[in-house]
Amino acid sequence: MLIYEAHHFDYISNYHTLDLNFPSHLHRGFELLFLVDGEMEVIISQKSYHVNTGQFLLILPYEIHSFITKSHSQAKICIFSPDYVPTFQKMIENSSLEHxxxxxxxxxxTLISRKLFKDNSNLLEQKACLYLILSELMNQTSLMKGEKQDPELLHKLLTYIHDHFTESISLRSIAGTLGYSYNYLSKYFNTHISMSFVDFLNETRVNYACYLLTHTEKNMTEIAFLCGYESVRSFNRNFVKIKLCTPKKYREKHPQSFIDLYPFKKEINH
Structure with a gap:
């Protein structure tokens, strides 16, 4: 399961979480986590990192990551645009953090606790805090160079899917719309997302189905077509493959789910 959070693009957002568990996702912004209490496992690009009380962790733009709390965790999270720290963004181009x-x-x-992780803070103070944090981070780790990337293409591609997944779309049609060759886009998608376009599209549609199942009273046929499937049979087959249960069973077992955190932009008529 992989979620693209297109809304994390050009601003700064703060969250306070308790016992956070969240599936694989990615976004354009940096994500800074401070573990106030407890412990947490964070998976970044298929590598596992253990975070303890008092530690920080930084996730770079477009890195696929997930959060796992096995017992207890209380955390503060700040997601901020690369435009807030252009000097650092240039430093890490085509790189990842060793640790x-x-x-x-x-x-x-002391300074960070007063100025960051708060809404309506002074923007200049927030940017100063971010650079201070990044400076201390780089004194404790190093950069590992990777393949040259085109992050803006990844954003355009995933945003297009996010905006049109309820329609009849294919990677070939998207390639034509965005002005890229199908072969290039197919290779690019598999390399950066680590799954096929079809699998990603189906997971996006099924995630939206989960949202509709827990937030509306629409029947299965309505939900299937609202999610972009041309038949209920296809919808059921893909739902069971991904969720390991039928849509009906999912609705019975999940009156609420993690998908509450996923801000779908689709219109829902109750």
């Missing part, structure tokens, strides 16, 4: 878990000095921690 994204780090700690702050006492002086930095």
């Amino acid at each position: 994204p878990v780090f700690t702050l000095s006492v002086e930095a921690n």
Whole structure:
């Protein structure tokens, strides 16, 4: 399962979480996590990192990541646009962090606790805090160079799917719309998403189906077509493949789910 959070693009957002569990997702922004209490496992690009109380972790733009809390965790999360830290963004181009878990000095921690992870804070103070955090991070890790990437293409591609997954779309039609060859886009998608376009499209549609199942009283036929499937049979087959249960069973077992955090932009008529 992979979710693209297109809304994390050009601003800064703060979250306070308790016992956070969230499936694989990615977005354009940096994601800074501070573990206030407990412990958490964070999977970044198929690598597992253990975060303990008092530690920070930084996730780079477009890195696929997920959060797992086995017992208890209380965390603060700040997601911010690369445009907030252009100097650092240029430094990490086509790179990843050797070890994204780090700690702050006492002086930095005191400042950060007062200025960051709060809404309506002074923007200049927030940017200053971010650069201070990044400076301390780079004193504790190093960069690993990777293949040259085109992150803006990834954003355009995933945003297009996010906006049109309820329609009859294919990677070939998207390639024509975006002005790329089908073969190039197919290879690019498999390399950066680590799954096929068809699998990603079906997971996006099924995630939306989960949202409709837990937030509306629409029947299965309505939901199937609202999610972009041309038949109920195809909808049921893909739903069972991904969720390991029928849509009906999912509705019975999940009056609410993690999908509440996924901001679908589709119109729902109750």
